[in-house]
Amino acid sequence: MNYQFQFQPYQRPFKIPLKTAHGMWKMREGIILNLTDKQGNIGWGEIAPLSWFGSETMEDALTFCQQLPSCISIETIFTIPDYLPACQFGFESAFTELNPNTFLDINKLHYSELLPAGETVLTTWKTLFQQGAKTFKWKIGIDDITEEINIFQKLIHSITTTLSHSQAQKIHLRLDANGGLTFEQAQKWLEHCDLMNANQGLIEIEFLEQPLSIDQLDLMLELCDRYSTLLALDESVANLQQLNSCYQQGWLDIFVIKPAIVGSPKKLKNFCQNNEIDAVFSSVFETNIGQKSALKIASELLFYNRAVGFGINHWFTI
Ligand SMILES: O=C(O)CCC(=O)C1=CC=C[C@@H](O)[C@@H]1C(=O)O
């Protein structure tokens, strides 16, 4: 079976630049592609590279698309090399849309809203809470740790006072350091998190995401032993090869999976069905085309019912 193939690059500016320990991200670039079969049915897919996470670059993805003929085979789709994980996702998503294997209900998913770094978190969280959000993620490891912990305490106070006047149940708060902490700073954050969780109050610190850099898995395993708050690997497991490696090295806490850059959905499904990992599925700020495919994968592979990190639409104007 062959498919007509078309692709179109896009650029999508963030409403406000996304500040992380990796730096400032102002513009999301990607490629929308479609496959048309002999009957004229069209399947859509998205290539959303995130090179500073370890995927191919936008240029690599564009070059790959440009060197393809206008008519491609299934063989081409399922032999895209592992060094092009975002392309693997984009093409397989379009193929799966044309050849759906199971009906997947993405309506049962609940979402985690990504909050901005710094002081603005104190107002943004409440707006999203009033719109029904119960799980939030906040970026840390960017500014001075004393300043960030000070804002963290204010955030906890703001949530506690707001919740005490409403019937809302527990709020889950996730912290994401993007590898920006030292071992000592991670310990300081985890002492605060364990204290919060020991109070069994209205707020649970669900996990601390990627506290250290990807070459410090041994120290992150050490942190898992010393503190009760869960840790999540993200940059450390950005693609399937890394995911498998960290699993083999004994990681038992949470794995953040970004379907749009992790690689072939078929290979991801094989991995998750052979290893019951505690996964959190996460966006890479793709458009609704990529999100739809990623959420279908999440609803099929989610083992524990953790919120999906796709509460990101408020970061864009359209
Ligand atoms: O995971 C989420 O809750 C939302 C997506 C998100 O936080 C990220 C997406 C892409 C790169 C990073 O800035 C960040 C992350 O590190 O998880």
Ligand SMILES: [Mg+2]
């Ligand atoms: Mg992360």
